[in-house]
Structures are given as C-alpha cells and as structure tokens.
Amino acid sequence: MLSQTVVKRLKEIVGEKNVVTDKVGLLTYGYDGTLLSGEALGVVSPQTTEQVVEIVKLMNEHNIKLVPRGAGTNESGGTIPSEESVVISFTKMTKIHEIDTENFVAVVEPGVINFDLQVELEKKKFYFPPDPSSFKASTIGGNVGECSGGPKCFKYGVTRDYILGLEVVLPNGKVIQTGGRNFQSEPGYDLTRIIVGAEGTLGLVTKVFVRIIPIPRAKKTMLAIYDKVEDASQTVADIVAAGIIPTTLELMDNLLINTTEDFTHAGIPRDAGAVLIIEVDGYPEDMDGQVKTIGDIAKTIAKEFKVAQSAVEVDQIWTSRRSAFGSVARVRPSYGVNDITVPRSNFPKAIGGVLKVAKDFDVTIGVVAHAGDGNLHPLILFDQRNKEETETVHAAEQALCMMALDLEGTISGEHGIGLVKKKYLDKEFTPAAMEAFRKIKRSFDPTNRFNPGKVIDL
Amino acid sequence: MGVLADVYEMLNTCNKCGGCHTACKTYKLTGSEEMSTRGRIQLIKAVADGKLEPNQEYEDAIMSCLLCGECAVTCPNGVHGNELVMAARRDLKLRKGIKPFAKSFALNTLASPKRLGMGFSLFKGVGKSVLNKIDGLDYFRGIDIRNFPTAKKPFLEQVPEKITVQHPKHKVGFYVGCFLNYSLDQTAHSVVKVLTKNDCEVIIPKDQVCCGLPQYAYGDFETAKRNARITIDTFLDKYSDAEVVLTACASCAAMLRHDYLTLFADEPSYLSKVKLFSEKVVEFSEYMAKIGVDQSKLHNSSPLTITYHDPCHMVRGLKVTKQPRQLLQMIPRVEYKEMFEANRCCGAAGLIQAFYHEVSTDITVQKTQNIKDTNADLVATSCPACMLRLQGGINKAGQKQKVMHVADVIANAYED
Ligand SMILES: Cc1cc2nc3c(=O)[nH]c(=O)nc-3n(C[C@H](O)[C@H](O)[C@H](O)COP(=O)(O)OP(=O)(O)OC[C@H]3O[C@@H](n4cnc5c(N)ncnc54)[C@H](O)[C@@H]3O)c2cc1C
Ligand code: SF4
Ligand code: SF4
Numbered sequence: 074m075l076s077q078t079v080v081k082r083l084k085e086i087v088g089e090k091n092v093v094t095d096k097v098g099l100l101t102y103g104y105d106g107t108l109l110s111g112e113a114l115g116v117v118s119p120q121t122t123e124q125v126v127e128i129v130k131l132m133n134e135h136n137i138k139l140v141p142r143g144a145g146t147n148e149s150g151g152t153i154p155s156e157e158s159v160v161i162s163f164t165k166m167t168k169i170h171e172i173d174t175e176n177f178v179a180v181v182e183p184g185v186i187n188f189d190l191q192v193e194l195e196k197k198k199f200y201f202p203p204d205p206s207s208f209k210a211s212t213i214g215g216n217v218g219e220c221s222g223g224p225k226c227f228k229y230g231v232t233r234d235y236i237l238g239l240e241v242v243l244p245n246g247k248v249i250q251t252g253g254r255n256f257q258s259e260p261g262y263d264l265t266r267i268i269v270g271a272e273g274t275l276g277l278v279t280k281v282f283v284r285i286i287p288i289p290r291a292k293k294t295m296l297a298i299y300d301k302v303e304d305a306s307q308t309v310a311d312i313v314a315a316g317i318i319p320t321t322l323e324l325m326d327n328l329l330i331n332t333t334e335d336f337t338h339a340g341i342p343r344d345a346g347a348v349l350i351i352e353v354d355g356y357p358e359d360m361d362g363q364v365k366t367i368g369d370i371a372k373t374i375a376k377e378f379k380v381a382q383s384a385v386e387v388d389q390i391w392t393s394r395r396s397a398f399g400s401v402a403r404v405r406p407s408y409g410v411n412d413i414t415v416p417r418s419n420f421p422k423a424i425g426g427v428l429k430v431a432k433d434f435d436v437t438i439g440v441v442a443h444a445g446d447g448n449l450h451p452l453i454l455f456d457q458r459n460k461e462e463t464e465t466v467h468a469a470e471q472a473l474c475m476m477a478l479d480l481e482g483t484i485s486g487e488h489g490i491g492l493v494k495k496k497y498l499d500k501e502f503t504p505a506a507m508e509a510f511r512k513i514k515r516s517f518d519p520t521n522r523f524n525p526g527k528v529i530d531l
Numbered sequence: 532m533g534v535l536a537d538v539y540e541m542l543n544t545c546n547k548c549g550g551c552h553t554a555c556k557t558y559k560l561t562g563s564e565e566m567s568t569r570g571r572i573q574l575i576k577a578v579a580d581g582k583l584e585p586n587q588e589y590e591d592a593i594m595s596c597l598l599c600g601e602c603a604v605t606c607p608n609g610v611h612g613n614e615l616v617m618a619a620r621r622d623l624k625l626r627k628g629i630k631p632f633a634k635s636f637a638l639n640t641l642a643s644p645k646r647l648g649m650g651f652s653l654f655k656g657v658g659k660s661v662l663n664k665i666d667g668l669d670y671f672r673g674i675d676i677r678n679f680p681t682a683k684k685p686f687l688e689q690v691p692e693k694i695t696v697q698h699p700k701h702k703v704g705f706y707v708g709c710f711l712n713y714s715l716d717q718t719a720h721s722v723v724k725v726l727t728k729n730d731c732e733v734i735i736p737k738d739q740v741c742c743g744l745p746q747y748a749y750g751d752f753e754t755a756k757r758n759a760r761i762t763i764d765t766f767l768d769k770y771s772d773a774e775v776v777l778t779a780c781a782s783c784a785a786m787l788r789h790d791y792l793t794l795f796a797d798e799p800s801y802l803s804k805v806k807l808f809s810e811k812v813v814e815f816s817e818y819m820a821k822i823g824v825d826q827s828k829l830h831n832s833s834p835l836t837i838t839y840h841d842p843c844h845m846v847r848g849l850k851v852t853k854q855p856r857q858l859l860q861m862i863p864r865v866e867y868k869e870m871f872e873a874n875r876c877c878g879a880a881g882l883i884q885a886f887y888h889e890v891s892t893d894i895t896v897q898k899t900q901n902i903k904d905t906n907a908d909l910v911a912t913s914c915p916a917c918m919l920r921l922q923g924g925i926n927k928a929g930q931k932q933k934v935m936h937v938a939d940v941i942a943n944a945y946e947d
Pocket of ligand 3: 554555556557567568571595596597598599600601602603612613616
C-alpha cells in the first residue's frame with residue numbers, strides 16, 4: 074500500500090485521474106503479453122518530462138521502485154510489477170512533437186503508438202522501418218525498451234538502428250539527452266545504444282528522436298508455398314547464400330497458416346507445410362528482376378510460388394502474418410513464445426531442432442519466424458491450468474534455448490530478457506560479461522529502483 | 532458464477548496480445564488500460580475466478596464499453612469483447628440489480644411507451660425552456676439538448692395503420708422504433724414516402740413498443756424479453772400479411788434480427804417463432820437495394836457532396852455497408868466522399884453519452900473532424916441515435932454539415 078502522503082503528492086504532480094490505486098485499476102496494469110502477472114502498489118501516468126522527474130524524485134524520497142510500461146505487449150514479463158513497485162505508464166505521453174522530412178527525423182513522446190506514427194508519416198510519404206507485429210498496439214517507448222524488430226528488419230535493421238537520440242530521466246531524477254538529430258555518432262560513449270534495449274532498467278525515456286525514411290517507390294509481395302517447413306527453411310538459406318536481401322522473409326508453418334486463416338481468410342492453402350512471405354522494395358524498374366531471381370530460387374523447392382496481385386491481397390497476407398501470435402489461442406488457450414535467433418546460415422538446422430524438441434517433449438509447437446534474420450518464434454501451445462503440462466512446456470523451452478546456443482545463436486532476438494529469459498542469460502554470456510552488465514546497471518541505478526529484477530539480478 | 536461460466540472458455544481464450552487496443556476507442560482516447568477491451572476481459576475473468584468482487588470501479592469499466600463490437604472483428608483469436616461485456620452486465624444485474632441511474636432514468640422510461648413519450652417531451656416543453664435558461668446547459672454532458680428534436684405528436688399517432696398504393700408490389704410491416712416515433716418523425720415519414728414511391732404498401736401497427744435493446748444492453752433480460760415478445764407477436768400474429776418487418780434504425784434492426792435469438796436461446800418452445808421473425812427483419816437501405824429503387828424518379832438540381840457514417844449496429848451488427856452507399860449514389864449530381872474511419876463509433880453508444888460523457892465527447896470530436904475533412908455538405912447515416920449525436924457534435928464544432936437519414940436523402944430527391 075502506498076501511504077496517503079505519497080498518493081496525495083502523486084495526484085498533485087499528475088492530476089487526480091492519472092493516479093490509480095484501486096484494485097480494479099491495479100489488476101489491469103499487472104499483466105503483459107506473457108502468462109505472468111503481479112500487482113503494483115499504484116499506477117501513475119505522467120504527461121510531461123517534468124512530471125516524470127517529479128515522480129522519480131518523490132519515489133526516491135520514499136524508497137519506492139518504478140516499473141516503466143508502454144502498452145504492455147512485451148513477451149518477456151518486462152512490465153510485470155514483480156517486486157513492490159509503482160507502475161509508471163507512458164500511454165498518456167502521445168504527442169508527436171515534430172516530423173522533419175528534410176532531415177529525416179521525427180521527435181515523439183514515448184507513448185506514441187508505432188502505427189499512429191506510421192499513419193502520420195505516411196501522409197508525408199515517409200515511414201519508420203521497425204514494425205513489430207504488435208505495431209498497432211505497441212508504443213515507441215516499448216519498442217525502444219525492447220529494441221524491437223519486425224518483418225522489415227531483415228533489410229532495414231532493428232529499432233536500435235533508427236534511434237538517433239533520446240531524452241532520458243535517470244534514476245537520480247536528472248534529465249539527459251543522448252544523441253540528437255544528427256546522423257553522425259555523438260562524441261563520447263554511445264549512451265543511446267545502451268538505453269535502447271535496456272528494458273527500462275537504466276532510465277525512463279521521455280522523448281525519442283527517430284530516423285525516418287521515404288516510403289519506397291515500389292514493392293512486390295510474394296508467397297512461396299511448401300510441403301514441409303524444412304523445405305521453406307532451405308529456400309531461406311539459399312536466398313541468403315545468393316546474396317539477396319529482400320525487405321522481408323517471413324515464415325509460418327502449417328499450424329499458424331491455419332489459425333491465421335481462420336481469422337483473415339487470406340487464401341493461403343491450409344494443407345501447406347509452410348509459407349514464406351517475401352517482399353522486395355525499391356525502384357519500380359528493379360522489381361521484375363528481383364522477383365524473377367527470388368522466384369527462380371524458391372521454385373527449385375517450393376510447390377507453388379506466386380506474386381500478390383492487388384493491394385487487398387497484400388493487406389490480407391500481412392494481417393495474417395501480424396496476427397500469428399494473437400491467433401493461436403484458437404488451438405490452446407496458453408502459449409509460450411520463444412525468441413531464439415541463429416546465424417542465418419544455420420536456419421535450416423534450427424528448424425530441425427525445433428521439430429526435434431516438439432517430438433522429444435511431445436508438445437505442440439507452431440513456428441513463425443523472421444526467417445531472414447534467423448529469428449524464430451516457436452510457440453508452444455498448452456493450457457496453463459494443467460500444471461503437469463506447464464512444466465513440460467518449461468522444459469521444452471529450455472531445450473529450445475540450449476539448441477539455439479549450440480548453433481551459435483542467442484536466446485532472445487527481439488523480445489528482451491525481462492523475467493522470463495533471465496535464467497538463461499548466464500548460459501549465453503561468460504561470468505565476466507555478466508559482471509560487466511551488473512556494473513552498467515549499478516552505475517546508472519545504484520539502488521536498483523528502475524524495473525528491479527528484470528534482465529539481471531544484482 | 533452462472534452467466535460468466537457460460538463464457539469462461541472465451542474469457543480464457545484472450546491471451547492478452549493487445550491486438551484489440553487499436554479497436555477500442557475508449558482505450559485509445561483515454562490511454563487507460565481498464566478502459567480497454569483487454570482490460571475489461573481480464574477484469575471479467577478475475578470476477579469469474581473469484582479474485583475480484585464487483586465494485587464501483589468494475590462497474591465503470593463494464594458500463595463504459597460502447598458495445599461497438601470493433602474489438603470482435605479485430606481479435607485474431609476470435610474473442611468477442613462486446614459479448615463478454617454483455618455477459619458481465621447480465622452477471623452484474625443478477626448480482627445486484629442495475630445501477631440506480633440506469634434503472635430509474637433511462638431503462639424504465641424506455642421500456643414503457645407512456646413514460647418514454649414524457650421523457651422525450653421534456654426536451655420540447657417546459658423542461659427544455661428551463662434548461663435553456665440555465666447558462667452552459669446547451670450541452671448536457673455533450674448532448675446537444677437545445678437542438679434535440681421532438682415530434683409534436685408521436686409518429687404512430689400521425690399516420691393510419693395502413694398506407695396503400697395504387698399498384699402494390701410488396702407489403703411492408705414498419706417497425707418504427709422509439710427515436711423515429713418520438714423524436715425524428717420526419718424521418719419516419721421519409722421512410723413511408725420512399726416505400727410508397729416504390730410500390731410498397733406500408734403496415735404500421737399502433738401497438739408496437741420499444742425493441743428492448745436498452746434494457747438488454749444493461750443486463751435486464753426480463754424486460755427486454757417482455758418487449759421482444761410483444762414485438763414478435765404483434766408482427767407475426769396480428770399483422771402476418773406483412774412480408775417483411777422493416778426498420779430504419781440500425782440498432783433496432785440488429786436487436787430484432789440477432790439479439791432476439793440470443794435472448795430466447797433458453798426458451799426452445801418460443802425460439803422457432805423468434806427465428807421466423809428474425810428472418811423477416813430488414814433494414815431500410817438493405818430492403819430498398821433489394822427491391823430496387825426507380826432511379827428515373829430521383830431528381831436533384833444542385834451538386835451535393837455526401838459522406839456516410841456506418842452505425843456500429845449496421846456495419847458490425849447487420850454487416851450492411853454497400854447498400855446505403857449505393858442508394859445515395861443513385862441520386863443525380865451527388866458526389867460521394869468516403870470519410871476516414873467511417874465505420875467507427877460516433878460516441879453515442881446508447882446511454883454511454885450520458886453517463887461516460889468525457890470519453891464519448893472525445894470520440895465525437897474525432898468523428899466530427901473526419902466529417903469536416905471530406906468537405907461534404909451532408910452526412911447520411913442509418914441510425915437515429917447516430918443522427919442526433921453527429922448533428923450535436925457538428926453544431927458544437929461550429930461546422931455546417933447537415934445530418935440526415937439515408938431515407939430522408941432519398942425522400943428529398945422525389946419532386947413531390
Ligand atoms: C501479438 C504480438 C506480436 C509481437 N510481435 C513482435 C515483433 O514482431 N517483434 C518484436 O520485437 N516484438 C514483438 N512483440 C513484443 C512486443 O510487442 C514488443 O516488445 C513491443 O515493443 C513492446 O511495446 P509496448 O509498448 O507494449 O511496451 P511494454 O511491453 O509496455 O514495455 C516493454 C519494455 O520497455 C520498457 N519501457 C516501456 N516504456 C518505456 C519508457 N518510456 N522508458 C523506459 N522503458 C520503457 C518496459 O519497462 C519494458 O521493459 C509482439 C507482441 C505481441 C503480443
Ligand atoms: S481480446 Fe483478442 S485481441 Fe484483445 S487481447 Fe484478448 S486475444 Fe488479444
Ligand atoms: S465493444 Fe467497443 S468499446 Fe467495448 S470493448 Fe469492444 S472496442 Fe471497446
């Protein structure tokens with residue numbers, strides 16, 4: 074429970090209706106995209122950087138911890154109030170300060186929803202390439218927190234590559250600005266790149282300078298359909314080996330094809346073992362050549378290869394892909410999403426590894442992957458109400474992580490570590506590296522006040 | 532647990548992906564998770580699990596839902612947030628009756644024709660002039676009461692029970708609905724005009740009552756059923772020669788066609804009759820497009836730009852979107868302009884506009900802006916509640932557009 078004094082002060086800082094302490098409100102800020110939940114002491118929603126500073130100072134006076142939260146769609150438990158703490162929600166900081174198409178920069182508040190930014194940018198024929206499948210819900214602050222990726226990241230890179238600078242409120246209540254509008258790197262240590270992906274453990278992001286780029290003149294979307302998921306993974310390796318970089322190279326297996334078809338009716342054959350969604354963009358005159366090269370490679374294995382003919386068709390295909398995680402509760406109510414990533418050339422081996430884990434542990438796994446990046450999301454489907462099954466799932470998840478590490482990969486490509494993947498971190502990094510992590514955390518946040526218990530234990 | 536037990540699997544199917552955030556206007560405009568579909572579902576689940584005792588905050592989360600149904604079409608898992616909210620409202624009603632405000636003021640009034648007439652007349656008679664005197668009360672919680680139209684006399688008292696035509700090709704039963712009866716009687720006359728111009732004989736039963744939607748939406752299934760039974764029996768037994776039951780109110784239409792079936796799901800003996808009735812229900816534009824409007828009789832001398840607003844119950848309830856647009860474009864010299872987010876809620880949402888007015892006002896402001904951006908002269912729609920809400924919002928924003936029912940627009944295109 075927060076003391077009356079603290080609640081009163083919080084209300085003075087952000088206004089009555091931006092402080093939540095009732096049970097109903099707290100319940101709704103206690104979950105995220107994972108199966109975990111917790112209950113915060115309170116929720117406070119600031120609207121300005123000054124308010125954030127005041128909140129941090131107040132929390133410091135009273136020794137209370139803070140959990141930053143955007144839309145709460147993360148898949149790693151990053152916003153679960155797992156320790157006694159107050160949730161600081163950024164969903165009411167939604168201003169787009171500026172869109173500067175001359176300098177390719179937009180300046181936004183952290184609560185701006187990725188999609189809403191894209192809509193505004195599109196009016197000026199620009200876009201922000203990081204496009205997590207959750208982009209209609211997730212915030213730029215959350216994207217920064219997790220260093221999110223998305224389908225377009227194969228060609229264009231992840232969130233980190235599009236953040237030019239940040240305004241950050243540090244655990245001591247001081248505001249710093251890292252980077253800025255310039256494309257060249259700033260002198261000194263690259264603080265921007267440390268904060269991006271830090272999952273809210275080092276500072277509270279209150280303003281983001283994002284790099285925006287013009288929408289490509291043309292694009293083509295292709296579907297390659299396979300009997301077996303292994304076959305699809307071979308095309309991925311072949312395309313990469315041929316030195317071609319499509320904009321996107323996404324894979325869905327039979328299970329996901331079916332759950333998404335139930336929702337979108339995009340017309341992807343339900344009996345296919347897997348589908349690759351391949352998109353290229355650039356100048357109109359380059360399109361046919363690119364499509365032909367990719368088609369030639371895919372057709373050696375694929376049972377069908379086709380190019381989407383209309384904007385509606387393209388839309389449907391992408392709605393399918395983006396709703397993949399969302400749609401699996403049609404099969405079983407709970408899912409564990411994994412985020413393993415391997416070097417591209419090892420992608421077929423990783424697919425083999427996933428199939429083996431499914432067989433060894435006798436669990437249902439659906440695979441969706443940002444295949445071009447070697448980033449796989451095997452979704453293990455189960456029912457959380459069944460304890461025994463839940464334990465098997467945890468064991469299978471561990472096996473998946475180990476398999477990825479054996480293939481020189483990583484346990485997390487884009488979803489972050491949070492609470493869920495914390496226990497595997499020291500399997501990936503040496504004790505010396507782990508100690509370096511802790512030192513970084515301590516130097517920013519010596520009393521462990523920001524998002525305590527996430528990423529690493531001190 | 533009862534009612535919630537019936538929907539438990541659906542509650543459990545929500546995997547908190549947040550996909551519905553973008554659909555839910557009450558979330559988008561407040562940024563408050565408890566005002567989101569996902570939040571509402573998780574709260575209902577907590578109640579079902581016995582982890583939460585329903586309290587005032589819970590009721591607010593449940594009652595502030597617009598029931599717009601947008602979440603249901605957005606959820607990749609096929610979870611229907613609006614249906615879960617309905618179950619929660621029913622559960623609340625069974626636990627403790629309905630909130631006092633809803634019970635006394637709105638629901639009882641709507642359920643009884645007599646009191647309803649009085650309610651509407653408050654806006655025209657003494658009540659309105661008193662309200663007018665009080666400064667700043669032009670907009671009672673965002674509702675434009677000064678311009679709230681009221682019929683001098685209920686429509687049902689203005690017309691005979693049967694309106695014949697020279698060469699009748701169809702026999703149409705007209706379910707008028709409260710709004711057209713008490714408030715927008717002009718629109719009811721337009722409906723009759725368009726029908727008769729197209730060779731339809733119109734049967735207008737005098738003893739029709741409120742369809743029961745307002746009560747149903749707040750979990751009072753008993754009253755809703757009572758009214759539903761009257762409606763069904765009236766049209767099927769007394770006026771069985773009517774080929775169809777036509778209404779020009781999208782909300783009534785959705786209630787008559789779909790929700791009656793749900794309402795009587797537990798009464799198999801009556802359900803077959805409900806099914807017969809449900810199959811007879813048609814919405815105005817839907818029906819006119821089906822029987823065809825004689826375009827050669829439509830006239831219009833000066834250019835007119837029209838945009839169309841899809842009422843929630845029309846687009847997601849009845850899934851009718853093309854027909855009203857087609858009808859409007861049949862009129863000569865009409866330029867049709869689509870607005871941004873035409874199919875999103877206008878903010879009226881039944882009683883929400885009165886009881887959760889902050890959020891509904893924000894929703895209307897967005898809608899009004901989208902209308903302005905089209906540069907249209909006229910906004911057409913298919914639901915009287917939307918008409919009033921939109922006209923209020925437009926007036927408040929100082930804009931010029933006129934809001935009309937599709938039936939009014941067509942009726943105006945006849946020369947006499
Ligand atoms: C259906 C679905 C699909 C998804 N697809 C993808 C995908 O394709 N790619 C991908 O990378 N991820 C994906 N995700 C995961 C998730 O959506 C992303 O991680 C997203 O960026 C989280 O954004 P959010 O606003 O929900 O942030 P939250 O979940 O609220 O927070 C994420 C992290 O950022 C921190 N944080 C939030 N705001 C701030 C701030 N202002 N300052 C400091 N720290 C902050 C939080 O503490 C937390 O650690 C998906 C999730 C779902 C449910
Ligand atoms: S209702 Fe559907 S879209 Fe919304 S959070 Fe639940 S599963 Fe996701
Ligand atoms: S019906 Fe509309 S207001 Fe209600 S939860 Fe769904 S989207 Fe939100």
